[in-house]
Amino acid sequence: MLTALHDCLWINHPWRNHAAEYKPGQLVTAAECGFALAPTLITNDPFEARAFAETYSPIVYKPLRQSIQKDQDGVNGMIWVRPVDPAELDDAVAGTAHMFQAEVEKVADVRVTVVGHRLFAVRIDSGLIDWRADYDTLTYTLIPCPPAVESSIRQYMSSYGLVFAAFDFALTPTGGWIFLECNPNGQWAWIAEQEQAVADALTDLLERGHL
Template structure:
């Protein structure tokens, strides 16, 4: 017997991601249980493991994308779940780089132009919303509280800010791959920055400094369409990402003013999904740190991941339209 939640048509959901993606796996499994067809592909497999034929005329875009096991009709994609694809294949030579660029703008352009598809999120909207200075400026305009923040490559200004707003944190503006002297990958964590620790290295690039919130806890607020999932994170450390095994996670309610503001924020960037990080101070005020338009959530306990999985599957199955409950 078909599931009562099965789609009325056979139009598939396209999941754009790498092979190793536990977050996407949860959503794909839920779609399979609903008998919703899924095509999974990774642009990083192009050209050897992925073939593309796209035709454009005065009417529409048609064609197919073929993986080793699936065929996606480009004109018949219901929704696109844009997760974490690998980079386009490149190499050390000029020809290899040229080919990678053609793939990025060719295949990438086609996947971003599927007619009638509902994107969660559209890759270009993700790109627009990834810059932290823009995030903070938009958040403030939408009514969210943000800590005093400085972005600079001026050492004197950095020291002045650190003196005036202590304690101050340093945060990377982008999580670039970073390899240590022993060729081991390293992570630059959020950490305190005493004024006397700042040196001439500040002048080499842009840095983000932010006043540390005197927090009682952190919050990861995952928003999927109109559904909000606020999780209080109690952690023994300053950066809770360093202490996963020692954190506790509790579902909590989102204050009405925060809920209104985050929806305005997502509307500004035309996003369906966003993973917001907040700190709650000892008076109960929520302070926004950032919003990852493609943030992870699969590490949460099952009772938290299950409703998020359900909400994302709803978005993809019903193309953004609310389903009957």
């Protein structure tokens, strides 16, 4: 990792990245910072999983930590957020901990890239549960970040000691922003509408040590 000049500010320290990547910890911190969250269950108990599905259906499955997986041909891939059929929740659930979440009714997603004190928010329209599964279908619109969400983001960044992060939200039909996750090492350059602005902010941070 590089450090900025003058006050040796990291983008980000590797230990802080590691701590901030753990999804269960993210949800606890997000709740403490005032974000709206979807009902969530982490369990390896099939009975608990089925009861959760019955109460909050439809539900989705999410990995506990982002990681690269290889398919049967050895090709790298990701585990996308996907819907869960309650019939899948058999005794195999007991093999390890799983994260289940109530599927959020949404009209779009929002990605907020944070560089120091600067926030760059973009609406992502796709119609997909997990927009990362098909980038070719996405359209982007730059939007403002609501003051309450911005305040929670700054508190969240401070909690983990982060300088850079990418937040993902579901945008509800009533305009609510539901926290989904925060990637402390998130990608940003694929969004042409904000690529130069984010690059300039990172350059300022590295050159001057502040924004």
